[in-house]
Amino acid sequence: MPAVPVDVVGIGNAIVDVFAQADDAFIAANGLNKGSMTLIDARRAEELYARMGPAREISGGSCANTMAGIAALGGKAAYIGKVRDDQLGQVFRHDIRSAGVRFDTPPAKDGPPTARSLIVVTPDAQRTMNTFLGACVNLGPEDVDETLVASAAITYLEGYLWDRDRAKQAFLAAARVAHAHKRKTSLTLSDPFCVDRHRDSFLKLVHEHIDILFANELEIESLYQVKRFDEALQAVRGHCEIAVLTRGPKGSVIVSGDEVHVIDPAPLSRLVDTTGAGDLYASGFLWALSRGFGLARCGRIASIAAAEVIQHYGARPEADLKALVREAVA
């Protein structure tokens, strides 16, 4: 057992985000899937980058963002993910460690470079992600630190990992270790296209291995192949211990057995870039849950963390999340 057990350990794709602004004409001209995450290969990444405007690089990765948010709230978080031993890998490592997250996965010494996501932000603050997975494809079961997972109250997994076989094995290995030690497991469905790609195995996974499920409206509707949010809500009820469903400006709904909470979004003073909204919602929720708070309070804290991150570029918190939460839920 490590000296300090962690509240949450996350496993995900370790990615540096490359943000550029563009208009809807750019989205159309380049055949991008607005508002979604599309996997691209090295050549397409090079082509698209060449067409994008001046950019800024900020560490990202859905699950890594969630862990950074938990640390910002004062929780103990750890991260498992694969970078290469290159400059962007150093940037990723620096940023997550200096955010207070434990990160000890060794970088790959060869193979593709550190992953990057080319993120186009349109004037409506929507983000369109084009991800070259790079070194992430080298994440495998050997990277799962079993002692760390066994010590964590919650093991949190990113649906995006399901796109690669060895990452999937890592993911299942971690879930088994967590449950063997009577810990909780959690999954975010990550993206509606990701759900489309893996619907059957996600349904089996949720049923067999997941205690706490995060999904947004489109993802949960896609999972159960229904057209109305309420149908998805009824379907997920009882499928896992806690289901946390986010709906953007409509707020969120939390379901656990007979308990159902409908949570309003936290107020915004401006909307800049929706990247990381779901990731930071998960930070707030998991942190609050690990503190033993009730589900409604977990949802309110989650909403505050999500609101902070969409008021600036980048998917990791910049303001003092602890203070924001203290004020709002005092």
Place this chain on the structure above:
Amino acid sequence: MPAVPVDVVGIGNAIVDVFAQADDAFIAANGLNKGSMTLIDARRAEELYARMGPAREISGGSCANTMAGIAALGGKAAYIGKVRDDQLGQVFRHDIRSAGVRFDTPPAKDGPPTARSLIVVTPDAQRTMNTFLGACVNLGPEDVDETLVASAAITYLEGYLWDRDRAKQAFLAAARVAHAHKRKTSLTLSDPFCVDRHRDSFLKLVHEHIDILFANELEIESLYQVKRFDEALQAVRGHCEIAVLTRGPKGSVIVSGDEVHVIDPAPLSRLVDTTGAGDLYASGFLWALSRGFGLARCGRIASIAAAEVIQHYGARPEADLKALVREAVA
């Protein structure tokens, strides 16, 4: 001669900025020179980076920022500077080219990595820069594209280059080519510490080679070793054709022979990060001058460009500078 002659070609240190927020206690604890640029070696860069919080990477470099600003205003700008063939070098190249600036200097194939400046931004929006010059030390006279310099109305040089002998040679070679082709040369003093390091040779350089001099208050006082702004103003008068003196929130003063203009700063709605204020002032001024505008109008346009860049992180323009200038000087 290139197909399209440029308005301004700039020669400078090609740097990627690494921005992190910190408080004054961090500045003190790490012995940083608040508000200035300090050169650091690779080891110190590594130590300081490890102590800094999560950061964002945005292409910078004083002169490169100025060229990006000229392109944003609709001018034709080119840049000469040295990166390495590494990931940060690719980032620098992408950002300056996609900003519309011609950049053809070949990257170094070996030696130190692409330069970075570790920039700490304090809550008062001041920036403290710690620059590891990296591949910039490989810039030499062989990198000066004489045809390009001969075609440019103005050749703009960064005082920071004076810190390295071969860059200094590149700098003088460019000035000679420019004058041989009856073009103008311009210099920014860059930094008061830089002026301290090179006072005598800067005085000689300004006298012999420079037509348009940019300096802020501290730099021009340091150059002439005087204690009051007005004394510096009187000293610089006649020393070069045009002297452009910036004074932060107090505005700027432009001197050319008998002409003296005192320009107010452009209004701000918020102050976020002063990085790039001087660089973008120079963009506005040089662009307007290359259009043949009068000096007072050049100063007003310069102030608008400077005001835009200090209202966000990063030292390159994000808003539509053309539109801002059109509105303000209509």
